[in-house]
Amino acid sequence: MQAQRLPILAGWQWIRMGWILFRTQPAVLFTWTMMISLGLILAMLIAPIGPMIFITLVPTITFLTLTACRRIHNGERPVFSEWFKPLKEKALFGKLLRLGGLYMAISLLAALVAFLPFHTELSMALQSLDEAQDLTQFSQILNKPVMIFTVLYFILAALFWYAPVLVGWHGIAVTRSLFYSAVACWRNKWSLALYALIWFGIFNAVDVIFGVIANLVSLQVAAVLQVPANLFVASVLYCSFYPTYITVFRSIRKQDIDNENDE
16 A cells, blocks of 8 residues: 655645535535534533543544545435445444544543643642632643643544545555554655644634624624534535545545646
C-alpha cells in the first residue's frame, strides 16, 4: 500500500473536493451529520460511559461516512436502510470495534500522560477557584496539560486517520493499518497541516459571524441559526475526509483535482 506524497496545496483542494461532493447529495449528508451529532449528545447525557462508547465507535462512524461518500462519488444514492450493510461483510464491525478500542485506550493513555503530572496543581487550583471565583490561576495551570495533550492527540490522529478505510476497504490488519496511516500522514504532513488550519479558520469564522449576530440582533436568534450552520460546515468537513484518502492512496484520483481546477 503505497501512499502518495502530495503538494501542500492539496490541503485546500481536499476541502474544495469535499464541498463538491457535499453539493451532490446535500440532504443525505446533512442528515447523516445530524445523526452523528445526536449520537454525541446522547452519549454526553450518560457520561462517563457514553463518551467512551462514542469514542470507541469513531472508526466505525468514519468508515460508514467515507463509504457513503465513495458511493456518492461513484454516482450512487446512499439509502439509509443500507447504510450499515457494509459492516456485515467479513466480520468487519468486529475489526472496527477493535480499532475503536485501541483508539479509546490510546486516547485515555494520552490524557493520563498529559494531565496526571499536573494533578496536584489542578486540584489546588480548583479549590482556590471555589474560594476566590477567579479562573486566571486555573487557566494558567490548565494550559500546560492541554498543550501536551494536543501534541499527543495529533500523533494519535495520524495513526487513525486512514486506518478505518484501510481495514474496511482493503482488509488490512488493524495494527498494520495504523502503520500505513502514520506513514501516509507523515508524507503529507504539510498538506494536512494546511487542511487543519483552513478548517480551524472556517469554524472560528462561523463563531465570529454568529457572535456579531448575537450582538446586533439577539443571543437567542444567533443560537438558533448557528446550530444548522455548524451542522452544514461539519457535513462538508466529513465529505472532505474522502478526498484526503483517494488522492493519497490512489494516485489516479489526483486527476479529479486537476479536472476541478480546469472548471
